[in-house]
Amino acid sequence: xxxKVPPFLVILIPLLLSYIGTGGDAAHSTASSPSPSPRxxxxxxxxxxxxxGGGRSTLDPRQLTALQSIGLSTTRDPCALPxxxxxxxxxxxxxxxxxxxxxxxxxxxxxVDLSPTALSxxxxxxxxxxxxxxxPAPRRLPASLASSLRSFSCVSSLRRLNxxxxxxxxxxxxxxxxxxxxxxxGPAVVLSQMHHLRSLTISRANLSGRLPHHWHTLDLVHxxxxxxxxxxxxxxxxxxxxxxxxxxxxxxxxxxTLPDSIGDLIFLKNAxxxxxxxxxxxxxxxxxxxxxxHxxxxxxxxxGSIPRFLSEMKELKFLNLENNSFQGxxxxxxxxxxxxxxxxxxxxxxxCYNHTLLSSKMKLGIxxxxxxxxxxxxxxxxxxxxxxxxxxxxxxxDDNENEKKRSGGHHxxxxxxxxxxxxxxxxxxxxxxxxCLSRMCG
Ligand SMILES: *[C@@H]1O[C@H](CO)[C@@H](O)[C@H](O)[C@H]1NC(C)=O
Ligand SMILES: *[C@@H]1O[C@H](CO)[C@@H](O)[C@H](O)[C@H]1NC(C)=O
Ligand SMILES: *[C@@H]1O[C@H](CO)[C@@H](O)[C@H](O)[C@H]1NC(C)=O
Ligand SMILES: *[C@@H]1O[C@H](CO)[C@@H](O)[C@H](O)[C@H]1NC(C)=O
Ligand SMILES: *[C@@H]1O[C@H](CO)[C@@H](O)[C@H](O)[C@H]1NC(C)=O
Ligand SMILES: *[C@@H]1O[C@H](CO)[C@@H](O)[C@H](O)[C@H]1NC(C)=O
Ligand SMILES: *[C@@H]1O[C@H](CO)[C@@H](O)[C@H](O)[C@H]1NC(C)=O
Ligand SMILES: *[C@@H]1O[C@H](CO)[C@@H](O)[C@H](O)[C@H]1NC(C)=O
Ligand SMILES: *[C@@H]1O[C@H](CO)[C@@H](O)[C@H](O)[C@H]1NC(C)=O
Ligand SMILES: *[C@@H]1O[C@H](CO)[C@@H](O)[C@H](O)[C@H]1NC(C)=O
Numbered sequence: 001x002x003x004k005v006p007p008f009l010v011i012l013i014p015l016l017l018s019y020i021g022t023g024g025d026a027a028h029s030t031a032s033s034p035s036p037s038p039r040x041x042x043x044x045x046x047x048x049x050x051x052x053g054g055g056r057s058t059l060d061p062r063q064l065t066a067l068q069s070i071g072l073s074t075t076r077d078p079c080a081l082p083x084x085x086x087x088x089x090x091x092x093x094x095x096x097x098x099x100x101x102x103x104x105x106x107x108x109x110x111x112v113d114l115s116p117t118a119l120s121x122x123x124x125x126x127x128x129x130x131x132x133x134x135x136p137a138p139r140r141l142p143a144s145l146a147s148s149l150r151s152f153s154c155v156s157s158l159r160r161l162n163x164x165x166x167x168x169x170x171x172x173x174x175x176x177x178x179x180x181x182x183x184x185x186g187p188a189v190v191l192s193q194m195h196h197l198r199s200l201t202i203s204r205a206n207l208s209g210r211l212p213h214h215w216h217t218l219d220l221v222h223x224x225x226x227x228x229x230x231x232x233x234x235x236x237x238x239x240x241x242x243x244x245x246x247x248x249x250x251x252x253x254x255x256x257t258l259p260d261s262i263g264d265l266i267f268l269k270n271a272x273x274x275x276x277x278x279x280x281x282x283x284x285x286x287x288x289x290x291x292x293x294h295x296x297x298x299x300x301x302x303x304g305s306i307p308r309f310l311s312e313m314k315e316l317k318f319l320n321l322e323n324n325s326f327q328g329x330x331x332x333x334x335x336x337x338x339x340x341x342x343x344x345x346x347x348x349x350x351x352c353y354n355h356t357l358l359s360s361k362m363k364l365g366i367x368x369x370x371x372x373x374x375x376x377x378x379x380x381x382x383x384x385x386x387x388x389x390x391x392x393x394x395x396x397x398d399d400n401e402n403e404k405k406r407s408g409g410h411h412x413x414x415x416x417x418x419x420x421x422x423x424x425x426x427x428x429x430x431x432x433x434x435x436c437l438s439r440m441c442g
Pocket of ligand 2: 147
């Protein structure tokens with residue numbers, strides 16, 4: 001009697017194991033998608049002591065008049081917080097009269113006039129921000145205002161800015177000019193006097209000329225000169241900007257190679273060189289950028305092979321190498337690709353993937369490699385299941401090994417069916433076994 005129990009266990013154990021197997025596989029296949037990036041918090045306002053007196057403002061009367069002359073409603077104390085609507089003001093806490101330290105004008109009516117008198121009265125401003133105020137630019141900024149300003153932001157405002165006028169804002173730490181044409185022979189004109197700049201954005205500004213060879217702005221942390229008409233090469237002297245964390249030079253007409261000295265920018269986190277005419281290889285010095293999280297080299301004429309270190313960089317989350325002339329096998333396997341939240345290599349006709357390391361299912365937009373490390377065939381322009389954006393070569397016909405591996409390893413439903421089938425047959429066997437047992441006993 002006792003001898004009949006072991007076969008009973010022999011049936012139950014595989015039943016249990018197959019159940020656990022399918023469960024584990026299902027959990028594994030729920031891949032996580034990239035998480036949204038946190039947004040920087042808005043600029044903090046100045047201190048806010050309570051307003052004194054029955055509705056009367058404590059603001060310097062000259063500044064109050066200036067605000068009225070540029071069309072700001074002052075029925076409410078401009079020093080009171082929070083500021084209403086799009087327009088915002090902030091004051092210091094001086095007495096008897098307080099002074100404006102920050103002014104933001106948004107969505108101006110077209111008749112607003114930034115007169116020299118008004119601007120002179122605003123000599124205490126440390127921050128001036130204009131958003132969608134397409135009024136004529138003042139011909140010049142009064143010297144006292146120019147030296148007081150630490151932050152100047154002009155987005156879709158003032159119709160046109162003059163590079164020389166901007167250069168007079170010598171004490172700026174933050175400069176933002178977006179969607180406003182800037183006339184200057186190059187960025188060097190704007191930057192010539194600014195020694196304290198930490199963040200510079202001049203984007204979609206039709207800025208022409210070349211990148212500076214001599215940099216005075218050694219404290220720069222953020223540099224964005226994207227979407228302009230900059231030409232020439234990226235100077236190797238850019239490495240003097242030793243605190244840079246973000247560099248965006250995308251959508252210009254830059255030529256030449258990526259300088260080796262870029263590896264000296266050891267704090268670099270985000271680097272974007274997309275949409276230029278850069279050529280040559282990816283410099284090996286990039287492997288020294290241990291904090292690099294975002295690298296966009298797309299739409300250039302870069303060539304050579306893709307260096308292995310790119311698949312080993314711990315912090316890298318975003319890698320776009322699309323639309324270049326890279327060649328050879330990509331140094332990535334499924335694990336190193338999964339670690340990235342964004343990965344694109346399509347549009348490189350001489351690039352291929354090693355089909356023993358990667359499945360065609362990943363839709364990388366490149367062909368598998370032959371044994372010489374060359375793409376097996378030119379990627380077909382019109383594949384049967386054409387996705388208008390990418391010419392995916394799924395290489396399934398010449399890739400039977402992968403086909404097998406996939407259906408065996410990753411298809412959840414087929415594994416589930418198998419498990420259920422085994423389970424059911426075990427159950428039937430168990431019932432027969434128990435019936436036999438009861439007959440023997442009975
Ligand atoms: C903000 O200020 C500008 C310029 O003075 C003015 O044209 C606009 O109407 C103001 N907007 C609001 C909502 O008060
Ligand atoms: C701003 O810049 C001017 C000229 O460069 C300088 O004289 C002044 O000390 C700086 N600081 C302030 C607070 O104006
Ligand atoms: C952009 O700059 C070019 C010269 O560099 C000039 O001819 C053109 O008018 C500018 N465009 C705008 C919109 O300012
Ligand atoms: C770089 O600039 C482009 C164009 O202005 C913009 O679309 C892109 O988001 C920027 N990239 C980064 C990483 O800031
Ligand atoms: C990388 O970033 C960390 C934290 O942001 C910082 O402590 C470290 O110094 C950085 N390393 C380099 C080489 O920039
Ligand atoms: C830097 O890159 C990361 C990863 O792609 C992105 O989430 C972040 O918004 C970028 N930051 C800036 C300032 O461009
Ligand atoms: C890359 O392109 C340059 C010309 O831009 C050429 O001289 C060089 O030989 C190319 N390198 C490779 C590896 O194809
Ligand atoms: C690469 O080229 C394709 C086809 O021309 C285009 O659709 C895609 O937007 C390009 N990618 C980038 C990052 O520019
Ligand atoms: C995948 O690539 C990474 C980085 O190149 C490497 O460290 C790892 O050993 C590779 N894994 C496999 C399974 O080949
Ligand atoms: C593909 O990967 C395998 C295993 O790592 C390696 O033996 C083979 O040489 C690689 N093939 C090519 C073309 O790189």
